[in-house]
Amino acid sequence: DQQVKQNSPSLSVQEGRISILNCDYTNSMFDYFLWYKKYPAEGPTFLISISSIKDKNEDGRFTVFLNKSAKHLSLHIVPSQPGDSAVYFCAASASNNDMRFGAGTRLTVKP
């Protein structure tokens, strides 16, 4: 069962525009969420996280929004840069240390 879903396998955006990556989860016990970025032939690297007590967390060009009622989170990248082209994984964790990853979304930022 996929408790964390990234329904868009790929996304293409023009440089300078906003990239919005979406993630849905089903387990109401999840209370901490992260985004990881992965370049080819490398492991995922931590990007940004958010606790369920917040609905927004911002770090430079990256902002994560959490809508608990909809069990939905999104990652906004503004402005998008070609170096942001990568696979982005959404992950969710619960206090019992259970954590699940989504299948990933491949972002391509075109110059």
Next chain:
Amino acid sequence: DAGVIQSPRHEVTEMGQEVTLRCKPISGHNSLFWYRQTMMRGLELLIYFNNNVPIDDSGMPEDRFSAKMPNASFSTLKIQPSEPRDSAVYFCASSFGLGQRANRPQHFGDGTRLSIL
């Protein structure tokens, strides 16, 4: 600082053979995780250790898979016998603290691409 080191980077072997993947976590980290990445299921947690003790192995697909962590600086994931459906990228990650809680993000190795013919 050295990150998480995995070896080999690539492994190609015939079905039925034993495969051993290796991982050296970041020094000082006390949690170690093994993941498998496939196109269909994304990143799946196979097993994780805390202070060298296996805490949750519920993600290990079947008895053909086993993992050990004999000391704080080394872990292995073994598949015996291997099957073509085991072909995937296997990642090792480490962090400080207990479990997978996001407030202590995991640091991933670059993975082992395994192909079983």
